[in-house]
Amino acid sequence: MENEKRQWQSKSQAMPRIPRTKGERGYLTSLIKLLNEVEKQTDVNNYISFSGSKSKQKLESYYIRLRPMKFLYQKTVNGNWEINEKINYNANDDNYNKKVATLLNDNIKYISEMLNFIQEPKNINEILDNANNEYFLTWKENSQIYDRLHWFMDLGMVDHIKYEKKYVVNRLGLEFLKKKSTSEKRRNK
Incomplete structure (x- = not known):
């Protein structure tokens, strides 16, 4: 702990x-x-x-x-x-997006936590509230949330549901989370 x-x-x-x-x-x-x-x-x-x-x-x-x-x-x-x-x-590396996602997750707060939270579609205010209330971040504006969402949309792991103004982790994002949790369990043994 x-x-x-x-x-x-x-x-x-x-x-x-x-x-x-x-x-x-x-x-x-x-x-x-x-x-x-x-x-x-x-x-x-x-x-x-x-x-x-x-x-x-x-x-x-x-x-x-x-x-x-x-x-x-x-x-x-x-x-x-x-x-x-x-x-x-490496232009031939199909796992490049996952490497970038892993480095971001390893070095920045509220990455896998956000991805876990948006397994069901959430709007920006719900995500900001989760970051501040559950992880004690003190963000007054939603720019930090938008930055994370845009990075992970660009990495192909988050989808934006425009007509609902909500975000949801997609199949690639769920695979990333699953791999991340498996490797963390191995590390903690």
């Missing part, structure tokens, strides 16, 4: 603040674009833009935003940025 509490406390409350590229894989497309720049060792002072976003900043500012989620790291101060081997992009 103490170890679980420590793990929860060490997690970030915020999702990575990177632009969401226009298209069905929005955040994932943006992440892959940034990882490709790391791979090419593009100068961190270069500016980068994303389709459908007005944001244009230096690469390093985006890299810094991805560091707390453990997507990227530097071995030394001012050293080259490197990609976490758990997330290294």
Whole structure:
């Protein structure tokens, strides 16, 4: 129990603040674009833009935003940025979405908890209330919830029921939760 509490406390409350590229894989497309720049060792002072976003900043500012989620790291101060081997992009990897989801879940609060909660369709206010009341998060606005939902919609694990303004975890999301709970049970033995 103490170890679980420590793990929860060490997690970030915020999702990575990177632009969401226009298209069905929005955040994932943006992440892959940034990882490709790391791979090419593009100068961190270069500016980068994303389709459908007005944001244009230096690469390093985006890299810094991805560091707390453990997507990227530097071995030394001012050293080259490197990609976490758990997330290294391979265009032929069918499990890439699951790798990204796992890294987000391992490093950010209220990911699998949210996915578990939305096994039945829920609106944004119900999800925010669950986060604040059950997990003692202190979010006054729903932007943190929207960020999580959009990331997991882009990962193909959450569906938006537009006419009801509700969100629900789908088959891929349920598979992710099942695999996550199985691996956590093995770890706790």
